[in-house]
Amino acid sequence: MRTGSDERYLTTAEVARRLGVKTETVYAYASRGLLRSVRLPGRRGSFFAQPEVEDFAARGRDERPPSGAVERIRTELTLLDGDELCYRGHRATDLAASHAFESVATLLWTGHLADPDPFPVDEPLVNTVRAALAALPDAARTTDRFKVAAAVLGATDPLRFDLSPAAVVRVGRRLIGVLADVLPGAAGEGDRIAQRLAGKLGDRPVDPALLDLALVLLADHDLAVSTVAVRVAASARAHPYSVVSAGLGAVDGQYHGVASTLAYRFLRDAADDPFGALAERQRTGGVPGFGHRVYRDRDPRAEALFTALRGHEAARDVMATVDAVAPGAGTFPNVDLALAALMHAFGLRPDAGEAIFALARCAGWLAHAIEEYREPGMRFRPTGVYTGVRPQR
Incomplete structure (x- = not known):
């Protein structure tokens, strides 16, 4: 049907036929914010703007998250x-x-x-x-x-x-x-x-x-x-x-957010015994302030902050500690270690x-x-996989 604005709207059944899914699946798409349903004056049920449905169909099934998945987040930031x-x-x-x-x-x-x-x-x-x-x-x-x-x-x-x-x-x-x-x-x-x-x-x-x-x-x-x-x-x-x-x-x-506090404690211990502090952290699960889940070879934030710290006399001792432990950490320092170095250089709180x-x-x-x-509301609705006790039939 068309509204006064000459925009065509589809019923839930029409959307289901267009997408080749059940009406229940259309409701699931709407509950996760993948499609926006509207109410039309004088009409019962939910309706969907045809251009939005066509855009959704054009993206293809591989572009749509499966049931229970979180929608892809598109960002310009x-x-x-x-x-x-x-x-x-x-x-x-x-x-x-x-x-x-x-x-x-x-x-x-x-x-x-x-x-x-x-x-x-x-x-x-x-x-x-x-x-x-x-x-x-x-x-x-x-x-x-x-x-x-x-x-x-x-x-x-x-x-x-x-x-x-x-x-x-x-x-x-x-x-x-x-x-x-x-x-x-x-x-x-x-x-x-x-x-x-x-x-x-x-x-x-x-x-x-x-x-x-x-x-x-x-x-x-x-x-x-x-x-x-x-x-x-x-x-x-x-x-x-x-x-x-x-x-x-x-x-x-x-x-x-508290990773810098762990790195702070590590540098505090390493100031007195660099190799002992390294060995203790390696034995208990890893060296704080090194490596990253996203970066492969370097953390650009850490590099920039370390470069700036090297120009300060106040950071001389802590940068010497960083240089002493870095070769034995097995990977590159991250921004948490750089923050920890900043904290030690100026005597900041842990x-x-x-x-x-x-x-x-x-x-x-x-x-x-x-x-x-700007996005449809409530678009994040994963489906839980129930693993508990089921009621007796």
Whole structure:
């Protein structure tokens, strides 16, 4: 049938015949967001726009995920090509050498590389978040504080369910600014995020240029596990603060965001006994801070950060430790080891690497949320394979 807009719609039965499947399969496609069903005034049942059905059919069965599979995620944000990392067509290492974190975050969010205004400082909001954080024990890690801060920020934003790209950018600038400002310690001179964060991670300030470099290099990394969690949350139309909370939850594991803490402990032990520390880690399952699931021969982020660290007198001792253990690790150092070296060079807290990682990745998470909000909702619906006890017939 045709509507007043002259667009033809197909019934569920017609779609099933066109695709050569059962009507139940059409409903399954719709439940996973592979096809969008609509209700038409004065008509019963679900209808599907014929152009969308034809496009779906043209992709072929091999392009459609089988029942229970997660749909392919198409993204314009980050390319992992060989051992190169690119954001929207720009090498991340080139961006890190020439642009501030705010510029790269804006590039990810909007596609435009510019020098934006500093992310806002909102003292009343910072004080509200600090009041909530005061209830946490002193032993709470920085990422725990970020989780609470994201929840408070969401609860205090009456426009949090505005999912338009401009609104998500507004949230990103506000959220990242508050996360940097809410941590205890003295803010550095300047209004950039790296400057505001530089004195809040340890006993002495980090060189803001080094911190800015790390933030850019960690801003996104394609479909890492935390980013998949973010896209699933965004598919359910969770607001941007909840999307960031989903990412923070996934980061809080030994295989993802806390890897720099493990590398930090390794370098601490290796400073006194490089070969003993290597042997102990190899005996217990692997050397933290080496190798990667994606990169084959090198981690470009680690190379860029190590190169910058070698120019600092403060990093002389820790870089000597890195050079001592690297030949015996059996593979290349990754960005977690580089973050750990940065932490040791400036006497940062053991969880500072987690904080840098999480704050940087907020930029990428929100960029992926902007993309996901454009997709059909609830498109991720794997089918479980039940292995438990079945009821008696």
